Structure formats: structure tokens, C-alpha cells
Amino acid sequence: MPPARPLPDDLIPGILLRLPPDDPAGIIRASAVCKTWHGILTDPSFSGRYRSLHPSSAPPVLGFLHNQSNLHVARFVPTTSFRPLAGVDHRNRHAVDCRHGRVVFFDYGELSSFVVWDPISGDVKHKIPDVPDVLTQPAVVSASAAGDGTGACDHRGCGGGHFVVAFAGVENIYEDDYYDAHACYYASDTGEWSVHINIHLDHGKYHLLGRAAALVGGALYFVGESGFLLRYRYGLLRRLGRRSIFSAGVREADVLSVIEPPALGKKRLRDVIVMAAEGGGVGLASMSRNRRVTLWAREETTTTTSGPAGVGDNGGQWMKSRVIDLKKLVPPGSDPKRGPCLSCVTEDGGVIYVGSEDGVFAVEVKSSQVKKVYETGKVDILPFASFYTESLLVKLASGKLQAPVGNR
DSSP: OOOOOOOOTTTHHHHHTTSOTTOHHHHHHHHTTOHHHHHHHTSHHHHHHHHHHSOOSSOOEEEEEEEETTTTEEEEEESSSOOOOSOOOOBTEEEEEEETTEEEEEEOSSSOEEEEEOTTTOOEEEEOOSOOTTOOEEEEEEHHHHTTSSOOOOSSSOSSSOEEEEEEEEEEETTTTEEEEEEEEEETTTTEEOOOEEEEEEESOOOBOOOOOEEETTEEEEEBGGGOEEEEOHHHHHHHTTSOTTTTTOOHHHHEEEEOOOOOTTOOOOSEEEEEOTTSSEEEEEEOTTSEEEEEEEEEOSOOOOOTTSOBOOSEEEEEEEEEEOTTTSOOOSOTTSOOEEEEEOTTSSEEEEEETTEEEEEETTTOOEEEEESSOSOEEEEEEOOHHHHHHHHHHHTSSOOOOOOO
């Protein structure tokens, strides 16, 4: 049998351009095949052509941060060929937020504080200093996305560099039925905290659920019981810079406010997460006991009026946008009383992760397609997404990454 004929040189670039974005190891393996392939991949124009062929606005999910129950051990569970750099010890750490290529942990060990980790570089960049006890829920944002206060980010330049960690919390006053909400952010470039915002919530049950916030525009939305939202417009503070909010004519209620959940009469939302809605704006997803996921989208009006406590946001209404019936999509498990639950959602709101006794399943919102991504059942996870493959190509072209080169 005659030996296989080599590929024509003019076909090779087209083949390499089709390496999948969620397989960064494929770039390294391809660059090691021979000098010709290495030269193609390190050509400065190749990364631009690669991006044009894979124009997705949502970075691929490369893996999950999994908090192992009762062990205070957070581990990275890869779903692709990406692996974080070895040597980072996450014992005594609990992952609480993940966004823009960074992970926020609470360190139960010697640090006893929140720390920020970059899985791409492996650096534990920062211990967040002097976090007030009342601020319990963090959300990390790239400084490049937070710089103009709009939250806009194409996710291709937000890895590395400085960041902002916004915090929110709800405090029960004097053990009565009165609550205060608090918010503040820490900026790594200055090492300073922003002004501390505090609003009174009057009567009601306002407890944050400890689930990841959603970044929509220049605001972070933290979800609480029954789907109420605490909206923190950190972007407004970023735009003000060192100016006082009072001198700028900004009220605390303009920065931090409550959005009430969809009105369901006597019923209340259960198993709820906050997310970006289709078409923009903030949304909610809730799971009913009959395994139906209902998606809600907030339609904002042009004017906003204060609620009874002066901090509510009545300038919009909730609209039911979609219902996904999981009864035929996700296995019920051996115990019908322990049905599936919502675990988390991607930053763009395109994929919801559902945990069941049979594993974790990714549910695409638009198509309702379901894929099993993790064998372990109901777990505490956060998705880690990044255009890491594109960044590898840029590093190869700039010579910052020395990949092995074949002899041919």
C-alpha cells in the first residue's frame, strides 16, 4: 500500500482555523506537528481570522468550580482539554463567584477572607482586605468591563489585569422584622473601597440566597428569597469617580434598590436564580415541583418611582418569556420526592445547569437541548468560561508562549 500523500499546503490553514474554541490543547498539539503548522499558528493574522470564523459573543465553558459538601474543598472540574496551572491549593476554600476569567473564594484557613484566583495564570492575585461582616455576597467584574461603568465586555480582553469585587448583604435590624441592605465595591487597581451604600427595607423577609449575581449593563443583581432582587448600580459609582454622590445629586436609593419578584398571588417562586434575559435586561429562572422551568424577563419603563420604603423599583414589570418542561429531558432520579434543582447559569443566560441525582445537565434556553456535563448529582458548581484558545493564539504570535515545534 503506497504511503499517504501529504496535505496540500494551501489546505492546512483552513483545517487549523476549524480547531474548536473549547479545545485549547488542540492548538498546542497542532503547533508541535511540524514547523509549517507552527508557522501558520504563530502568524499574527491567524488569530484574527480564527476569531472571525468563531464569532460567538459567549465564551465557551471550560469547566466548573465544584464545592465539595462539608469538606471546604473547591476543585476545578474540566469539561474540555483546559487545565489550570498546577500548584494552587484550594483546601479550606469555598468558591462563591466566577466571572470574567476570575474566581472568588472564601478562604476558611489562615487568610479568613475572600480571595481572587485567575485559573488561566494560576495566580491567587488578591486577598480582599477588611471586608465588613455585613457584606456576604461578592461578585467579581473585570476592571476593563467596569471601567466605563456600563459593564460592557466582549470577554476577549477581560482576563488578567485589575478587577472590581462588588459586595452586597442584608442585615436584620434588632431581630425585628426590619432589614437594611448594604453594598460596596473593592477595586484592585487602587486597593480602595468605594462609598458604602445603605438603604432601609422596611418590613418583609429579605434574605439573599447566596447564589451568583447577574451582571446586566452597569448593574449587579443579587437574588433573594422568592426571587426578590437587590440591584447594585456599581457602574454609576464608577462613573462618578471620587465625586460625592450627594454633590452629584445621586441618592443612595439610585445606587441600591429592591426589585420585587413576579406577582403570583399567594404563590411564591421557588428554586430561583437570576440571569441575563433574552434580548437584554435582567431575568429570573424558577423551577416548580413538577419540573417545569419558567423564565421571566424584566421589561423596564422609562421612569422609575420609589416604593413605599423609598427604595423599591416600580419602573418595570415581569413578563413570562418561556417555559421549559424538564420531565422528558432530565431523568427524575430514583427518588421522585427529590427532583432536580437549578444549579447555575452562564453569564449570557444562554445555558442553565440543572442538578439531579443522575448528574448535572446543561439546558440550552433557546433550543431546550439537554446535555449531561457532570456525573455527580446535586452539587454546588460555578461555570468557568473563557476565550482561552484565542488568547493562546495571540501569545503564540507574540512569542510570549513557547510551544514545542516539530522537526519537519
